[in-house]
Amino acid sequence: MAPFDINKVKADFPILNETVNGQPLVYLDSSATSQKPVQVIDRINQYYNHENANVHRGVHTLGTRATDGYEGAREAARRFINAQYFEEVIFTRGTTTAINTVAHSYGDMVVEEGDEIVITQMEHHANLVPWQQLAKRRKAVLKYIPMQEDGTLDLRDVEATITDRTKIVSVAHVSNVLGTINDIKAIAKLAHDKGAIMVSDGAQAVPHMTVDVQDLDVDFYAFSGHKMVGPTGIGVLYGRKSLLNKMEPIEYGGDMIDFVGLQDSTWTELPTKFEAGTPLIAEAIGLHAAIDYLESIGLDEVLKYEHELTSYAYDKMSEIEGLEIYGPGPDKRAGLITFNLAGVHPHDLATALDSDGIAIRAGHHCAQPLMKWLNQSSTARASFYIYNTKEEIDLLVDSLKKTKEFFSYEF
Numbered sequence: 001m002a003p004f005d006i007n008k009v010k011a012d013f014p015i016l017n018e019t020v021n022g023q024p025l026v027y028l029d030s031s032a033t034s035q036k037p038v039q040v041i042d043r044i045n046q047y048y049n050h051e052n053a054n055v056h057r058g059v060h061t062l063g064t065r066a067t068d069g070y071e072g073a074r075e076a077a078r079r080f081i082n083a084q085y086f087e088e089v090i091f092t093r094g095t096t097t098a099i100n101t102v103a104h105s106y107g108d109m110v111v112e113e114g115d116e117i118v119i120t121q122m123e124h125h126a127n128l129v130p131w132q133q134l135a136k137r138r139k140a141v142l143k144y145i146p147m148q149e150d151g152t153l154d155l156r157d158v159e160a161t162i163t164d165r166t167k168i169v170s171v172a173h174v175s176n177v178l179g180t181i182n183d184i185k186a187i188a189k190l191a192h193d194k195g196a197i198m199v200s201d202g203a204q205a206v207p208h209m210t211v212d213v214q215d216l217d218v219d220f221y222a223f224s225g226h227k228m229v230g231p232t233g234i235g236v237l238y239g240r241k242s243l244l245n246k247m248e249p250i251e252y253g254g255d256m257i258d259f260v261g262l263q264d265s266t267w268t269e270l271p272t273k274f275e276a277g278t279p280l281i282a283e284a285i286g287l288h289a290a291i292d293y294l295e296s297i298g299l300d301e302v303l304k305y306e307h308e309l310t311s312y313a314y315d316k317m318s319e320i321e322g323l324e325i326y327g328p329g330p331d332k333r334a335g336l337i338t339f340n341l342a343g344v345h346p347h348d349l350a351t352a353l354d355s356d357g358i359a360i361r362a363g364h365h366c367a368q369p370l371m372k373w374l375n376q377s378s379t380a381r382a383s384f385y386i387y388n389t390k391e392e393i394d395l396l397v398d399s400l401k402k403t404k405e406f407f408s409y410e411f
């Protein structure tokens, strides 16, 4: 594998040539959605120009090309997360749909009144609200693992929160606000020791580090293509085959059936049982190109480069008086920094930075319970990926200092 070449990577992303308010775009919002390399864009165009047809149904040549592309993407996704079987890779619209599928299909099947569902207060709404609503539907108990002051989890608290009544434990692999990297492998063992299953939200992990679902020993794992240089509208639910086989589909229609009678029907095999209707063909093929792109760089290289950027940003931002960073130190976090600048509302801050061509996110980041835990109504967040540079972080820091001065001017 060739050494990481930032200039080559940047050249792969056409959108990075954009100017914003007369300045070169500095895109620091990859945690919301990543940008796309020409390799992904061209692959999707190639599909629509030369391979487009519906899958699994047609006996004509284009149908075969489309089916090969779609199922080839599934094998690529299986390899990418090291799932044991291709049937364990279910294509969904994204992380949100994936987790909702588990909550409705597995949750409604096994959770009884008085059972426990264990999550954390750092969760994105996609890994909190589905469990909250499941608990309400089944009259179960939704419990939260206490967090340390720095936004990490102490495994002793995890162990103490999980009991013999716990049926489901669901924890983010990486927090989209704190950047905390949770020890999912250890939490999965604690869950299994008490007879519970382990679900993990990998939306902020899969784009940035090697994820091996067999090593983690998770039962379900979810991620989104648009956060890992892939297109929107595609994600993956990884599910242990033995569990998926017991679960009922939650969407019914074409492709997912075996036999349809007048009063009842039977379902086809995995994975199509969970992929009703015309599937996400072009999106899956785009995800395959995204997987190939990240694998051509190497996920260990991605993590190493992002750690360098994040540590540099953490140190430079920490020097700004009145700027508060939330979450653990640079060695315990992934490539994002959530912060506030005293006296400047995050939305004003993001607007000011945008005038300098710098894109960050402001708000609650779909993590309102975590904002409550932070005792903040909203925050600003800069997130980094393979196409960002230390020079861009210097531009961010300069713009933060300029904005601080502007809002603290006393007439």
Ligand SMILES: Cc1ncc(COP(=O)(O)O)c(CN[C@@H](CS)C(=O)O)c1O
Residues within 6 Å of the ligand: 031, 032, 033, 093, 094, 095, 096, 097, 124, 126, 127, 172, 174, 175, 176, 201, 203, 204, 224, 226, 235, 361, 365, 366
């Ligand atoms: C940890 C985590 N879990 C689930 C999701 C939802 O992913 P979807 O592709 O939208 O289904 C996200 C997406 N977080 C974006 C949009 S709110 C952010 O700016 O942080 C996430 O970060």
